Amino acid sequence: MEDFPHHKICLDNFRKLRPKRFIKLRSKTPRNTCVCSIHANMEFALKALARADPTYKDVAIGNDMSRNFICDGNKEKCFSNKCCLCKHSPAFFEKFQENEVNATKSVTWEQWQKAPGGGIFLQVERVTKTGTESDLIKHIKEMKVKFLLHVLVKRNQAACLDSYRQQAQSEDATTAVLHVDWSRSYLCLQQDEIYAAYWERKKHRVSIFTAMMWHRGEKSMAVALDSQDHTKKTVIPCLHKLFSEEIPATATTIYFLRYVLTRIT
Numbered sequence: 001m002e003d004f005p006h007h008k009i010c011l012d013n014f015r016k017l018r019p020k021r022f023i024k025l026r027s028k029t030p031r032n033t034c035v036c037s038i039h040a041n042m043e044f045a046l047k048a049l050a051r052a053d054p055t056y057k058d059v060a061i062g063n064d065m066s067r068n069f070i071c072d073g074n075k076e077k078c079f080s081n082k083c084c085l086c087k088h089s090p091a092f093f094e095k096f097q098e099n100e101v102n103a104t105k106s107v108t109w110e111q112w113q114k115a116p117g118g119g120i121f122l123q124v125e126r127v128t129k130t131g132t133e134s135d136l137i138k139h140i141k142e143m144k145v146k147f148l149l150h151v152l153v154k155r156n157q158a159a160c161l162d163s164y165r166q167q168a169q170s171e172d173a174t175t176a177v178l179h180v181d182w183s184r185s186y187l188c189l190q191q192d193e194i195y196a197a198y199w200e201r202k203k204h205r206v207s208i209f210t211a212m213m214w215h216r217g218e219k220s221m222a223v224a225l226d227s228q229d230h231t232k233k234t235v236i237p238c239l240h241k242l243f244s245e246e247i248p249a250t251a252t253t254i255y256f257l258r259y260v261l262t263r264i265t
C-alpha cells in the first residue's frame, strides 16, 4: 500500500492487510472507554475546538481528556474542583484569545442530548450545534466540572472493583464479585432463512441476561429469554437461577455490580 498509494483496494482487503499485532478486531479488543454522554460530549467539543483553532491542535482527546483541565498534581482535589492551581483550568481556558477571526467564524460541534418526548428511558439523539469559538469554549467550561467529577467517580469505582476482584480470585477466597447486565434485543435467524422471513423475524427478539463472576477464578454465564421485559419481573428469576445453580457455597459474601467500566481516564 505504501508503494502504490493510488491503487484502490476494497474494504475487505484493507482489513485483511492491517498489522494484526497492533490493530485487533473489535471483538478482541477490551472496552476501556466509558460510553456515557458526558464523555462523548466532551470529546465532540474538544475535537471541534482542535479543528477550529490551531492553538488547541494538541489538546488531549480520547482517553486522557481530564489532563486538559487539571494540574500535574492529578489529585482528588483537582478532579473535585478544589485545587487552587487548576480550579479554573488556566492552562486551557486562558489560551483562548478572542479576535476578529474567531469571533465571526462559525464552528460546528456535535452533542448527545435528550430527545424531545424521549420518555422514561431518557432516549437521546445526536445533534449538530453551530456557534462561534467562544460559544464552544463556553460549552466546554459548562461541562468541565461535571466531567471531572464523573472521571473521579469512575476511577474510584474501577479501583474498588479491581481490588474486590483480586481478593475474590484467590484460591481460598470467600467473597465473589458478580457483574450483571442486559444484552438486549437480539434477532433470531434460522438456518437458510428465506428473504420473506425478515418481517416475521422482527417479532422474535430475545434478551440475554449476562453475568460475570469472579470467585476462585472467573466464570461467565448467560440466561436467554424470549421476553422484552427488563424489569424486576425478569431480573429476579434470572438472579435466582444464578444464585441457586451457579454460585458456589464457598462464596459467603457477594459484591454485586451493574454498569461499571474499568480503566476510565
Ligand SMILES: [Zn+2]
Pocket: 034, 035, 036, 037, 038, 039, 150
Ligand atoms: Zn463517562
Ligand SMILES: [Zn+2]
Pocket: 070, 071, 072, 073, 074, 075, 077, 078, 083, 084, 085, 086, 087
Ligand atoms: Zn490541581
